[in-house]
Amino acid sequence: MAKADVKLPQMQSGFDFGLCRRNDMLVKQGGKPAKFLKTGTTIVGLVYKDGVILGADTRATEGEIVADKNCEKIHYIAPNIYCCGAGTAADTEAVTDMVSSQLELHRYATGRESRVVTALTILKSHLFSYKGYVSAALVLGGVDITGPHLHAVYPHGSTDTLPFATMGSGSLAAMSIFESGYKEDLTREEGMELVSAAICAGIFNDLGSGSNVDLCVITKGGKEYLRNYKKPNPRTYIREKGYSFAKGHTQVLSTTIVPLKDKVTIIEGEAMEE
């Protein structure tokens, strides 16, 4: 096997837009614009009597293929703040992790519980400075000393403050459920039913969303992360013969045994000292 000597390009600081220029040039020459891979998603949030309820589906797609049938789209930001993410999975994961660690340091510095608007401002200014290239569309919800809050955050850095919000490719299906079913001061059960109905609308009517429903209920007293609250897509076919394959199913062409003891020398070392 020939060893390729790869020269990696020098990493300048900040975002490298070089490939954008290349893509523009290719399009001008008549090629197709490059597609990038996003999670089709349905994420929702609503404010109810005692706090906020966030919901999300669990399908992660790579183009037309389902990459993860049960991924987690409701990210932790603070003990009292959670954030659902739609768009490029890497971007939502990275941006929520970043805000979460900044908020933790802020909590140590101030000695107080984090506020939702703090997370909102950090997200907003980060996304705006990347001009929409960090493709993260988020539904941020939480309860702090000033009350329950729900915000929708868009990739270009704009935010909306709403009593109910939906995002992702399944947002239209979910919004139709919310617009017909939402009212002020919902009880916890009504809120959870409405949120799971909205996510199911996305799961069944949007190709980019599917699998299970995740819920997160946040109140003044605490939070309840209900992973896989509903599983409306069980795997119903089970092969009679089972899925284990005994020895003899695959033909063995050749066998080579390499004892690792010859390759590795074990030295007795001194114990680590404090």
Next chain:
Amino acid sequence: MENDMGWMNAPHSMGTTIIAVQYKDGVVLGADSRTTTGVYVANRASDKITQLTDNVYLCRSGSAADSQIVSDYVRYFLHQHTIQLGRPATVKTVAKLIRELSYQNKSNLEAGLIVAGWDKYEGGSVYGVPLGGTMLQLPFTTGGSGSAYLYGFLDQAWKDSLTKEEAEDLVVKAVSLAIARDGASGGVVRTVIINSEGVKRNFYAGDKLPTWYEEIAPGISPLESLLSGPAPMVDTR
């Protein structure tokens, strides 16, 4: 799936109708409440009139992100400015700050803004800061995609020395006219009245707005006539 969902990933923009009118003792600002992402209405109840200081408010149009960030930054700066100055900032100062950000970043921003408020030196004043960063003080001005339908109307309907009620009626009528004709404007009408006594926010839901079309008289729907009419002919061959 990605290509035909292009409109869903379009930047969040505010089609919008925004307006500000100076009257005898102050100003009245008005706006619709529709924020669109391509052709989808992302927020049907947005608040496009944001507070910059106690006595100066801003009407935002254009890109939602750009206008929000500009208003956040100017609000933050004005907070410090007010403390250092020791008295409320004048409307002109606020407008100049907005203009400075808008003009110096004209190639990266897409925000049409109207600054309006009351201070004790000039009374009520309205400043338009459209795309590009011009600053113009005017007795009344409009912005956003719906403003195109209001120039003629306002030229004819505006007069000097309006009272507070007349000015607010004019603003509500103007925004509802624009909503009737502009697809990118809709929802509710929000108004803010600023004068020496303070700030008053009002909200006009759809049913409170004048309609500019005739409602079609309710008649029998095709479904009803099918259900109540004679049974369809059956071919018994």
